């Protein structure tokens with residue numbers, strides 16, 4: 001026992017999808033330090049600077065500690081009874097005047113599975129609508145959509161441990177050293193041990209320095225790169241025909257399509273030298289075992305879901321899936337992006353991705369919850385915002401999310417929030433979104449509640465309460481069950497474990513999950529009734545009908561936004577090592593001192609042409625908005641592109657992003673926006 005601390009509790013990091021296990025140390029009733037758990041399966045004794053300082057935002061003086069009710073242009077403190085009465089009377093008024101579908105809920109990929117499950121039950125059972133979505137809509141919904149259609153399930157096919165066994169890896173549209181630092185370090189170590197690493201990104205990410213090849217395609221041309229790799233694999237005889245014949249469908253149509261994506265043609269589309277396309281394909285195909293790792297640089301595009309299907313094609317045609325060292329690993333952004341969708345905080349599926357229109361599934365939930373449930377799909381997040389502006393949606397309950405800062409086309413988001421008759425926000429701080437709330441409920445951080453998160457390798461891990469929420473703040477589960485009870489629907493949960501027991505009872509992929517079995521190492525779903533989990537998927541067969549994977553013959557199509565005379569540069573957005581998402585938490589820790597403001601990266605040639613020097617304040621204008629930001633001149637960004645993050649409300653980068661979105665999932669095209677940049 002460390003004498004400096006009164007207690008130490010092992011829990012799971014609330015920031016990114018790596019899912020590091022952390023030791024939270026307390027003294028005098030406060031969390032005073034965090035260190036990595038040596039036996040954490042995803043972090044093996046490591047942590048990053050976000051996790052290490054994560055206790056600091058929890059005790060920040062700006063924490064919400066009492067319910068607030070709007071009064072004029074501001075808010076006044078209220079009791080829980082008063083806040084609940086207001087919520088119930090307004091939601092009942094909207095429901096009786098306009099029907100349940102005039103109300104929508106937004107769950108959070110930062111909240112636990114149990115919180116998200118309770119939130120979707122609140123909307124479906126207590127309100128009577130399937131208008132429930134979560135923020136994975138705006139990050140990895142294309143991954144889930146594509147992997148389910150190509151392979152059968154929504155999650156990574158393997159584990160982080162596969163990186164240790166891979167002879168080669170391709171990282172496309174991800175920057176793990178900044179967004180998933182502990183996984184980034186693992187990739188770096190593997191590369192230092194000899195794993196051949198190929199990085200593909202319009203930005204020269206740090207991992208490129210550890211790789212054997214970096215491809216820098218024009219933003220929005222990932223599909224052409226993937227088709228080019230498949231062309232070379234097929235042309236040079238690397239197709240695993242035995243695997244393709246036994247375990248897949250649709251290869252002939254794909255072979256016909258990829259024949260036209262010669263390296264020269266791909267060079268014309270992407271700007272990547274043909275020789276580099278050839279080399280990258282050979283590195284991947286010649287490796288005994290190889291992984292493909294991707295992030296939001298793949299998904300947040302007009303054809304993001306199609307690029308994920310093309311990534312699956314590459315693995316399938318070479319047979320590199322379903323065995324140690326050969327995995328498809330999407331790097332989930334927030335800690336519980338995987339889980340929030342797995343447990344059904346979605347408008348079209350219950351937990352386990354079973355359709356709301358499926359009679360048998362719907363009846364199983366009705367039997368458990370004792371109320372009739374709608375069979376109609378609800379609104380996605382973009383549809384909620386459009387419906388609010390159009391006057392169809394009258395009330396929203398937003399939990400742990402800040403769409404006014406994180407969603408695209410900020411002016412449209414604000415117009416939607418202002419159009420609502422009634423808005424409830426449940427959060428730990430005031431945010432850009434709470435400015436438009438009628439009632440704000442004070443919630444708990446990940447260090448103040450119990451539950452589970454699911455990391456990027458499908459690992460369900462326990463979250464343990466370390467300290468109590470401050471003041472009048474309550475755990476999210478307590479708030480959601482209380483609101484539901486006040487609306488007349490008793491959920492009957494006494495603790496988070498009760499919720500997981502219900503998820504397990506209703507969801508085949510979670511059938512064997514119990515808190516006792518999760519223990520210190522967690523379990524990777526699907527978990528069989530006897531508790532057996534699945535570090536690797538598809539070892540024997542895929543989970544699509546017939547047991548075979550499906551190739552997707554999808555052509556390259558141009559992005560939704562392209563450079564023009566009026567908007568000659570392409571803005572790419574991303575993350576910084578020191579910050580997380582909207583920055584609500586990291587800007588209230590020591591991370592702020594280490595990275596105090598967003599900056600705009602611009603290539604020296606573009607900067608010189610535009611008379612911009614390092615540190616200058618510049619104006620960035622897109623067809624939908626304008627911001628001012630400090631320039632940083634660097635050759636890490638490709639010519640013709642500029643890069644920034646969206647961690648700071650003072651900058652509000654997403655003012656610039658338009659409404660172009662993934663054609664299948666409505667995930668916004670954050671990664672390609674034509675802009676004009678000039679000195680202020």
Ligand code: SF4
Nearest residue numbers: 013015016020048051
């Ligand atoms: Fe681990 Fe991610 Fe948390 Fe850093 S932010 S400690 S990498 S889970």
